[in-house]
Amino acid sequence: MVAIRRLVVSPPLINSSSPSASEPNQLLELFESPHTGAVTTRTATLTGFSETSEHTVVFTNNSISSVNTYGYSPHPLSAYIGYVDAILSSAPEHSIKPFIISITSSSPISLASMLDAIQELRAKFHDTEGATSRIGIELNTSCPNIKGSPPPAYNISGLVPILDALAECFWKDPTLTIGLKLPPYVYSTQFDDLVGCIATYSRPDPSDDSRRLNPFAFFTSTNTLGQTLLFAEQAAPAPLSVVADSDGGAAPAVFALPTGLGGMAGEALHPLALGNVYTLRRLLDAHTDTSLCDIWIVGVGGVTTREAHARMRKAGAAVVACATVLLREGVSVFEKLSIPSDGGD
Ligand SMILES: Cc1cc2nc3c(=O)[nH]c(=O)nc-3n(C[C@H](O)[C@H](O)[C@H](O)COP(=O)(O)O)c2cc1C
DSSP: OEEETTEEESSSEEEOSSGGGSSHHHHHHHHHOTTOSOEEOOOBOSSOOOOOTTOOEEEBSSSSEEEEOOOSOSSOHHHHHHHHHHHHHTSOTTOOOOEEEEEOOSOHHHHHHHHHHHHHHHHHTTTTSSSOOSEEEEEEOOOTTOTTOOOGGGSHHHHHHHHHHHHHHHHHOTTOOEEEEEOOOOSHHHHHHHHHHHHTTOEEETTEEEEEEOSEEEEEEOOOEEEEEOBGGGBSSOOSOOOEEOOTTOOOEEBSSTTSEEEEEEGGGHHHHHHHHHHHHHHHHHOSSGGGGGOEEEEESSOOSHHHHHHHHHHTOSEEEESHHHHHHOTTHHHHHOOGGGOOO
């Protein structure tokens, strides 16, 4: 069992945001699994994302890896609020299993209205009372597939207005558990810049001014790695949609994805994800502002076996999550990934 502030995650194994957590029946199945300690919803925007046949996923034929071109959920946040409301309303009486609602916005104004809507839902469930919450938030700062819009967490100064909106909401209501979904970083100063920026948000804890508190309770690391390319012969099962690309007279190349490039995840991402989790944990623990030690890490990337799950924990993750293997194998995979000593609900 791990408590990320007021979110009790037991066992500390969850799904990471993806199209496997898009529809109400999928969310219910994840919620009802005794092998998941929380449910993360697919990333929602305020008004929904326009999805086309270009948005898809393929898997590699030699490992459990994926490349995808998805943006965000076609359903707006209001739909997820309805789904979570319905599931929590009919949950067993003493259930404290939480939902982590994944959201994104590049506009602080839209983000503020999304936060208001989530706070309204929390109020309905008296989520600010007692010792635990059943609803937290993960801000996706790291989708690599949005045309013309780089993942904000690769550009820290661009991220600040969004973090400001989250922090403002937190200081009004410190019972709100907020996490950030981070991209895979590939050189050390990217980590330093992120952690340095997050440290500027710490303040004395309003309920105990001998302590300091940071509005951000957890980092989910990592999202997919953008700009990767698979040829059709590397994909399995054979992709339904392929394009021929003739470039400067070269022989046509057949790609696995309709647009060629996409975000990579699964086993191919695992070493980079382990390195990100390890580096973030060390930097947070070593920071002069000790409130950063209280930021937990949800480790994601290539967790497809129990051994990979254990490695993620050794690297520094308090909670471990997966997406690719869930898309491939369904919710029953959580039993296979479980570490028996973690127990379950
Ligand atoms: C098809 C697909 C769609 C995804 N959609 C989202 C999303 O909507 N929001 C998000 O934060 N991450 C999304 N991700 C990233 C995953 O949550 C996860 O961070 C990444 O895939 C690494 O985990 P894995 O190796 O277990 O797949 C998606 C991943 C895949 C494969």
